Amino acid sequence: MADIRDRYDALVIGGGIAGMQAALDLGEQGFEVLLVERTPSIGGVMVGLNKVFPTLDCSSCICTPRMAESAHHPRIRLQTYTEVRHVEALGTGFRVELDCKPRYLDEETCIGCDECELACPIEVPHEFDYGLGARRAIYIPHGNAIPQKAVLDVEHCIFCGKCERVCPTNCLDFTAESRTVHVDVGAVIVATGFEILPMGTKPEYGGRLPNVMNPMAMERIQSSNGPYGRVLRPADGKIPRSIAYIQCAGSRDRSIGVPYCSRVCCMYALKQALLLRHYIHDVDVTLYYMDIRAFGKGYEQFYRRAVAEGVKVVKGKVARVTEAENFDLLLRVELLDEGGRVDEHRYDLVVLSQGLIPAWHADGIIDIEEDADGFVHTPEIKLNPSFTTMPGVFVGGVAAGPKDIPDAIVEAGEAAMAAANYLKRFRWRSRTPAAAVAV
Numbered sequence: 315m316a317d318i319r320d321r322y323d324a325l326v327i328g329g330g331i332a333g334m335q336a337a338l339d340l341g342e343q344g345f346e347v348l349l350v351e352r353t354p355s356i357g358g359v360m361v362g363l364n365k366v367f368p369t370l371d372c373s374s375c376i377c378t379p380r381m382a383e384s385a386h387h388p389r390i391r392l393q394t395y396t397e398v399r400h401v402e403a404l405g406t407g408f409r410v411e412l413d414c415k416p417r418y419l420d421e422e423t424c425i426g427c428d429e430c431e432l433a434c435p436i437e438v439p440h441e442f443d444y445g446l447g448a449r450r451a452i453y454i455p456h457g458n459a460i461p462q463k464a465v466l467d468v469e470h471c472i473f474c475g476k477c478e479r480v481c482p483t484n485c486l487d488f489t490a491e492s493r494t495v496h497v498d499v500g501a502v503i504v505a506t507g508f509e510i511l512p513m514g515t516k517p518e519y520g521g522r523l524p525n526v527m528n529p530m531a532m533e534r535i536q537s538s539n540g541p542y543g544r545v546l547r548p549a550d551g552k553i554p555r556s557i558a559y560i561q562c563a564g565s566r567d568r569s570i571g572v573p574y575c576s577r578v579c580c581m582y583a584l585k586q587a588l589l590l591r592h593y594i595h596d597v598d599v600t601l602y603y604m605d606i607r608a609f610g611k612g613y614e615q616f617y618r619r620a621v622a623e624g625v626k627v628v629k630g631k632v633a634r635v636t637e638a639e640n641f642d643l644l645l646r647v648e649l650l651d652e653g654g655r656v657d658e659h660r661y662d663l664v665v666l667s668q669g670l671i672p673a674w675h676a677d678g679i680i681d682i683e684e685d686a687d688g689f690v691h692t693p694e695i696k697l698n699p700s701f702t703t704m705p706g707v708f709v710g711g712v713a714a715g716p717k718d719i720p721d722a723i724v725e726a727g728e729a730a731m732a733a734a735n736y737l738k739r740f741r742w743r744s745r746t747p748a749a750a751v752a753v
């Protein structure tokens with residue numbers, strides 16, 4: 315892999331679906347793009363999802379072609395496992411400081427054969443499966459990772475040397491160090507996405523109980539390449555026969571600093587619930603909700619389909635979740651359609667539809683403003699939705715606020731177009747015209 319050059323047209327921060335789309339749109343227009351992702355693989359949240367609403371397409375099947383296209387595009391330089399440390403505005407353009415973390419191997423010669431992973435004796439909870447499965451101390455991030463290169467987790471490595479002995483290309487380098495790299499770019503697109511609210515945020519919902527699940531972990535459990543290969547509950551490996559979803563478990567709640575609607579929770583919960591009805595014969599799945607917000611194209615129809623196929627929806631305010639015997643869960647709920655009658659139900663599994671929060675903050679890194687909720691501020695939201703408070707810096711995807719995949723893609727495309735116009739206006743060139751023609 316060629317080394318990072320010292321000048322690009324645009325920097326895209328974040329290699330999720332929004333960042334990849336922005337990079338590809340700019341690359342297709344002839345701009346040279348540096349796409350920086352802080353984890354060892356691009357793909358963001360989407361590559362770990364099971365299926366997507368409302369079409370129920372396999373998420374990784376439609377995401378991986380975009381990942382491959384981004385990685386192999388002649389005008390996109392992909393830089394994974396790298397953090398942006400600082401972005402400084404120059405007269406024209408920006409000077410960027412990058413922190414390239416070491417994988418402790420030579421990326422050029424690693425062939426992604428997996429031999430090191432198979433030889434490693436250490437097992438660690440796997441981030442990709444939200445801690446439900448295990449990975450080794452040296453590992454390829456997941457089956458669809460791009461690049462398919464191993465990464466060594468030095469915090470857990472015992473330096474037994476087994477990986478080094480089996481490596482067919484002799485690519486390991488335990489002495490590697492972080493590299494600081496400086497790059498000049500003409501424009502920046504922030505596409506740093508989201509994470510979900512930590513599970514313990516509302517202790518009354520039992521977020522720390524083993525059978526109270528995170529919706530991202532449920533995506534992995536439902537995936538055919540997930541940690542169990544089928545839907546089992548984490549505490550004891552039992553097939554769950556009754557499952558409750560608690561909607562707005564961490565959204566529309568000023569008490570926890572998340573006053574906004576996270577927009578995708580109703581739909582992902584309906585999607586997961588419908589799929590559970592397909593995966594587990596006669597399973598009882600109930601969604602406890604305040605309002606169902608099925609706002610997108612085909613979404614209302616999807617909601618009707620889920621209900622027609624046996625998903626129960628109950629307008630109710632869950633007061634608390636406690637553990638009963640055998641890791642079962644007791645859910646105490648105020649039934650809003652029954653005059654506020656309080657009821658108690660026992661479930662095998664509970665999923666908390668947690669809200670979305672920003673995965674990254676600009677503070678001290680780049681001088682753009684954020685909204686009170688931490689998402690990137692977009693002062694011209696109506697007419698120029700990707701503009702930030704700094705000229706030349708644009709935003710796309712969930713970094714600007716919660717949204718689904720189609721909206722993230724559309725917004726990232728708008729950010730790329732705005733960046734292209736900006737670069738043309740200021741006649742920014744990452745290469746001399748002669749060099750650009752030679753590419």
Ligand SMILES: Cc1cc2nc3c(=O)[nH]c(=O)nc-3n(C[C@H](O)[C@H](O)[C@H](O)COP(=O)(O)OP(=O)(O)OC[C@H]3O[C@@H](n4cnc5c(N)ncnc54)[C@H](O)[C@@H]3O)c2cc1C
Nearest residue numbers: 328330331332352358359366367506507508711712718719
């Ligand atoms: C449980 C669940 C299920 C969902 N199901 C669906 C569905 O079926 N259909 C649908 O349309 N939507 C669904 N969504 C929403 C969907 O996941 C998002 O719309 C989409 O992932 C947004 O993409 P993004 O690129 O904006 O963010 P992300 O996917 O979060 O990608 C951001 C990327 O930026 C990287 N990054 C962050 N900070 C930095 C940094 N400082 N430097 C470099 N890189 C950085 C991250 O590592 C990540 O790779 C679901 C969401 C959840 C929580």
